[in-house]
Amino acid sequence: MTLPILSDAQRALVERPIAQKLFLEGPAGTGKTTAGVARMLHLLERGVPARSILVLVPQRTLASPYYEALHRPMLDAGGQVTVFTVGGLAQRMVDLFWPLIAEEAGFAHPDHDPTFLTLETAQYYMARLVHPLLDQGYFETVVIDRNRLYSQIIDNLNKAAVVGFPHTQIGARLKDAWSGEASQRRIYDEAQACAERFRDYCLAHNLLDFSLQVEVFLRHLWPLPLCREYLLETYTHVIFDNVEEDTPVAHDVLAAWLPHVQSALLIADHGAGYRRFLGADPEGAPELAQVCDERVAFAESFVTAPDVRALEARMLRAFNRPVELPPGDARAALQYEIHRYHPEMLDWVAAEIARAVHDEGVPPGEIVVLAPFLTDALRFALMSRLAAHDVPARSHRPSRALREEPATECLLTLSALAHPRWGVVPGRFDVAYALMQAIEALDLVRAQLLADIVYRVREGASTLGSFDALKPEVQARITFVLGERYEHLRAWVEARQAEPEAELDHFLSRLFGEVLSQPGYGFHADYDAGRVAADLIESVQKFRWAARDDAPEGKSLGQEYVEMVRDGVVAAQYIRGWRVQADDAVLLAPAYTFLMRNRPVDVQFWLNAGGSGWWERLYQPLTHPYVLSRRWPEGTVWSDDDEVAARQDALQRLVLGLVRRCRRRVVLGLSELGEQGYEQRGQLLQVFQRVLRDMN
Numbered sequence: 255m256t257l258p259i260l261s262d263a264q265r266a267l268v269e270r271p272i273a274q275k276l277f278l279e280g281p282a283g284t285g286k287t288t289a290g291v292a293r294m295l296h297l298l299e300r301g302v303p304a305r306s307i308l309v310l311v312p313q314r315t316l317a318s319p320y321y322e323a324l325h326r327p328m329l330d331a332g333g334q335v336t337v338f339t340v341g342g343l344a345q346r347m348v349d350l351f352w353p354l355i356a357e358e359a360g361f362a363h364p365d366h367d368p369t370f371l372t373l374e375t376a377q378y379y380m381a382r383l384v385h386p387l388l389d390q391g392y393f394e395t396v397v398i399d400r401n402r403l404y405s406q407i408i409d410n411l412n413k414a415a416v417v418g419f420p421h422t423q424i425g426a427r428l429k430d431a432w433s434g435e436a437s438q439r440r441i442y443d444e445a446q447a448c449a450e451r452f453r454d455y456c457l458a459h460n461l462l463d464f465s466l467q468v469e470v471f472l473r474h475l476w477p478l479p480l481c482r483e484y485l486l487e488t489y490t491h492v493i494f495d496n497v498e499e500d501t502p503v504a505h506d507v508l509a510a511w512l513p514h515v516q517s518a519l520l521i522a523d524h525g526a527g528y529r530r531f532l533g534a535d536p537e538g539a540p541e542l543a544q545v546c547d548e549r550v551a552f553a554e555s556f557v558t559a560p561d562v563r564a565l566e567a568r569m570l571r572a573f574n575r576p577v578e579l580p581p582g583d584a585r586a587a588l589q590y591e592i593h594r595y596h597p598e599m600l601d602w603v604a605a606e607i608a609r610a611v612h613d614e615g616v617p618p619g620e621i622v623v624l625a626p627f628l629t630d631a632l633r634f635a636l637m638s639r640l641a642a643h644d645v646p647a648r649s650h651r652p653s654r655a656l657r658e659e660p661a662t663e664c665l666l667t668l669s670a671l672a673h674p675r676w677g678v679v680p681g682r683f684d685v686a687y688a689l690m691q692a693i694e695a696l697d698l699v700r701a702q703l704l705a706d707i708v709y710r711v712r713e714g715a716s717t718l719g720s721f722d723a724l725k726p727e728v729q730a731r732i733t734f735v736l737g738e739r740y741e742h743l744r745a746w747v748e749a750r751q752a753e754p755e756a757e758l759d760h761f762l763s764r765l766f767g768e769v770l771s772q773p774g775y776g777f778h779a780d781y782d783a784g785r786v787a788a789d790l791i792e793s794v795q796k797f798r799w800a801a802r803d804d805a806p807e808g809k810s811l812g813q814e815y816v817e818m819v820r821d822g823v824v825a826a827q828y829i830r831g832w833r834v835q836a837d838d839a840v841l842l843a844p845a846y847t848f849l850m851r852n853r854p855v856d857v858q859f860w861l862n863a864g865g866s867g868w869w870e871r872l873y874q875p876l877t878h879p880y881v882l883s884r885r886w887p888e889g890t891v892w893s894d895d896d897e898v899a900a901r902q903d904a905l906q907r908l909v910l911g912l913v914r915r916c917r918r919r920v921v922l923g924l925s926e927l928g929e930q931g932y933e934q935r936g937q938l939l940q941v942f943q944r945v946l947r948d949m950n
Contacts, residue, residue, distance in 0.1 A: 275518040277520045294493055311337070320337055345467050374796070375796060408452075410449055417502050431891055432892070491518070557917055572945045589922070604642070611645050622843065622859070628844050660691050676816065677813075845908060857917075880900055
């Protein structure tokens with residue numbers, strides 16, 4: 255087995271005696287995760303059984319370096335190292351010990367198996383329970399999409415579980431901290447009622463969303479001697495990476511666990527805590543050092559060049575943190591140009607990326623374009639400009655709803671056409687767009703012409719007509735090659751109408767495999783569409799498993815799922831979206847998404863650097879990540895000063911985290927007028943103004 259190439263400090267930590275518990279800390283880029291991976295491999299090399307090693311991460315995407323190391327062909331055969339999130343561990347334990355605690359935990363059918371809900375299926379059940387209340391006037395003053403409303407109620411339940419307070423206190427905590435209009439207090443009461451309604455339904459039907467999995471584990475399984483002994487005896491070596499991104503109850507479990515393990519390595523990132531909106535407790539991470547034998551700090555960056563380190567120091571000073579200036583020229587690491595209009599700024603950014611790729615030889619995969627929010631319009635505008643410069647690009651937005659993916663719209667539109675009994679009638683443009691996505695080389699103009707002629711809706715049922723029935727001049731305009739492909743697709747859909755209805759995930763697998771992935775069709779060489787199709791099929795499958803015993807009367811689960819997606823239910827996080835990536839393409843992503851990839855790049859472009867999105871919190875009228883935390887004193891009012899301090903802290907963590915993951919330079923995209931036409935005078939712009947003044 256070959257260990258990674260290590261520095262002296264890394265090797266000294268990795269080769270410490272096995273029976274030690276170490277707390278490793280330092281800024282991003284100092285080689286902490288590399289040391290964690292090497293420590294895991296060192297344990298295996300020294301004969302520690304793989305099954306006794308547990309690697310914990312706060313989010314599955316952060317486990318990628320460990321998975322990559324464990325999948326190396328030179329790894330010795332044997333057992334398997336367990337890699338989990340604390341939530342995944344809780345689910346495993348609930349599933350394993352279900353018969354022992356189901357009745358005590360309050361489930362109505364302890365003799366039946368539990369059903370574990372994903373984010374999508376939890377929102378589905380939440381929508382079913384809350385929708386009648388909306389018709390009664392609930393949340394009438396809240397102006398947000400319904401799917402966001404459902405997700406914020408679920409988020410409240412999750413916060414209660416990971417912070418460790420009863421879910422019945424959610425509304426009271428939010429009201430105690432509120433100092434605004436009295437009408438908002440009623441909204442918190444309604445959110446509390448919806449949360450309790452959802453929890454009662456879950457207990458009555460053996461459904462476990464994330465919050466209930468965590469609560470059952472903490473309140474009923476962790477105190478159970480049999481469960482605790484099983485965990486302590488099974489996993490005697492623990493590695494916990496990015497501990498600062500995990501929750502208070504995860505820290506509680508670990509603090510009780512560590513005295514009983516043979517070895518431990520806890521890894522904490524200075525200045526992080528990017529998942530605070532999901533319940534992360536960065537202030538609680540250093541407290542775990544007290545139950546370790548030794549505290550080790552890494553300080554030398556293996557990522558940033560001297561010029562970038564000089565820029566980081568200048569930015570720290572801009573945030574009023576006294577630091578000594580290291581060697582290096584901060585000006586050489588910072589590039590910017592001010593434009594009047596937003597499209598001019600995008601033109602300049604695309605040209606600078608092309609220059610870096612074509613003239614400087616920077617690999618496209620070493621360039622990332624970041625914004626606080628990556629809207630569809632911004633993504634399209636920049637992707638089209640990069641394509642014009644012959645620069646490959648890709649984007650990643652984990653919170654993007656499934657229905658917003660073109661591949662999803664295509665698959666679900668064709669599903670509705672193949673199942674007329676559902677009564678789901680796609681719009682004419684939806685059909686044209688689906689045909690354009692499904693048939694290679696069919697542009698939107700010809701797809702619209704084809705749909706206008708062949709798509710018919712009669713008595714609530716939709717049909718596709720034959721290409722052979724078109725007038726010769728129309729056939730020639732569309733071309734007979736594309737017409738043949740359309741006719742094959744139409745015949746396939748028509749044949750499915752005559753068959754007994756199959757499960758939707760089975761239907762989608764056949765549609766993808768038998769038609770859309772074949773030569774001449776849109777998904778054949780489109781790996782991103784293939785990934786979306788795989789995510790959609792997995793989503794349908796999980797929905798079917800969760801709702802198989804609770805389908806609405808008169809509807810198939812396929813119809814129910816299509817209607818749910820059309821309502822905008824947000825997709826669960828699929829690990830493929832983080833792993834499957836073009837090795838040599840510019841990445842477009844929201845800033846926090848890039849940080850949670852934890853991968854450095856050579857050049858970073860920060861778009862709309864003068865915009866307020868870098869500074870403002872996401873509008874969440876039904877929840878509050880700071881109030882619903884362990885660090886917030888109960889009964890204390892959240893003031894404007896608290897809001898400003900929280901935003902300032904979040905901005906500092908964000909920009910320093912980005913700079914520490916940049917090797918060569920940061921490029922600012924600046925325009926006087928933003929994407930919506932408003933003046934750009936955000937806090938990030940003020941930070942860089944202080945940086946520039948400091949350099950003069």
